[in-house]
Amino acid sequence: MPKNITNQIDKNNIPQHVAIILDGNGRWAKEKGLERIYGHQAGTEAVRRALTAAAKMGISYLTLYTFSTENWNRPQQEVNALMSLLVSSLRNELDNLMEKRVRLNIIGNIADLPDDCQKGLQEAIQATAANTGITLTLAISYSGRWEIVQAAKQLVRQIQSKQISEQEINEETFMKALNTFPIPDPDILIRTGGEYRISNFLLWQMAYTEMFFLPIMWPEFDGQHLHEIICQFQARERRFGKTSEQVQPC
Ligand code: IPE
Ligand code: IPE
Ligand code: MG
Numbered sequence: 002m003p004k005n006i007t008n009q010i011d012k013n014n015i016p017q018h019v020a021i022i023l024d025g026n027g028r029w030a031k032e033k034g035l036e037r038i039y040g041h042q043a044g045t046e047a048v049r050r051a052l053t054a055a056a057k058m059g060i061s062y063l064t065l066y067t068f069s070t071e072n073w074n075r076p077q078q079e080v081n082a083l084m085s086l087l088v089s090s091l092r093n094e095l096d097n098l099m100e101k102r103v104r105l106n107i108i109g110n111i112a113d114l115p116d117d118c119q120k121g122l123q124e125a126i127q128a129t130a131a132n133t134g135i136t137l138t139l140a141i142s143y144s145g146r147w148e149i150v151q152a153a154k155q156l157v158r159q160i161q162s163k164q165i166s167e168q169e170i171n172e173e174t175f176m177k178a179l180n181t182f183p184i185p186d187p188d189i190l191i192r193t194g195g196e197y198r199i200s201n202f203l204l205w206q207m208a209y210t211e212m213f214f215l216p217i218m219w220p221e222f223d224g225q226h227l228h229e230i231i232c233q234f235q236a237r238e239r240r241f242g243k244t245s246e247q248v249q250p251c
Pocket of ligand 2: 022023024025066067068069072196198200
């Protein structure tokens with residue numbers, strides 16, 4: 002990777018929102034002859050590196066796919082270990098989040114989580130609520146289809162209670178019923194781990210997201226990878242359905 006990549010970034014064109022599917026923890030550990038949980042532990046260090054780099058670059062929103070609805074189907078021992086890791090990471094990282102002025106946010110079905118996880122998350126969210134730096138959103142017990150169904154149910158309730166009429170349902174009102182509101186759609190999706198799929202992440206929000214798939218495992222991710230992706234993002238032309246001529250500055 003080029004060394005002076007930071008210098009190539011256009012500071013006036015920093016993406017607002019970067020979303021990451023942090024995949025490959027288990028394989029990273031297995032390659033080293035370790036239990037999968039060591040990969041998850043190493044993954045928390047990569048989270049810290051990604052957050053530091055994103056905050057430094059002036060990215061406003063970083064959203065991390067931390068645990069999917071489907072991940073509940075993993076062996077109970079791994080699920081328990083992941084939940085314990087979540088609680089201990091929140092405790093260990095709180096000072097770091099405060100120092101970096103990070104605002105913590107959660108999307109997903111939090112009611113599914115064990116009580117100590119819910120408590121740890123609520124405490125960290127409250128403690129960081131007044132911070133004005135980057136918003137770190139953790140998607141936990143999250144799936145895009147679940148979120149869309151939740152939004153549909155919410156709108157049905159609003160119609161039944163006559164808060165809104167059926168005619169008022171459109172893309173904007175639907176978007177407002179999603180967990181991610183009022184965060185803008187991701188400009189960039191990064192997936193580590195070598196797979197080319199989105200595994201039920203932010204299905205509605207990624208309609209026009211630029212995607213980057215990396216062969217490296219998540220514990221290997223560092224700030225330099227993020228810099229390289231931002232450079233590549235800035236070289237892409239986002240047309241949103243228009244022609245190239247229409248979107249180019251005169
Ligand atoms: C991503 O790493 C973390 C979670 C899904 C919780 P994996 O645990 O999926 O690692 P691999 O893909 O099996 O290597
Ligand atoms: C996606 O990774 C979910 C998270 C990173 C939390 P998975 O490892 O669960 O995805 P699949 O099963 O390979 O699609
Ligand atoms: Mg995986």
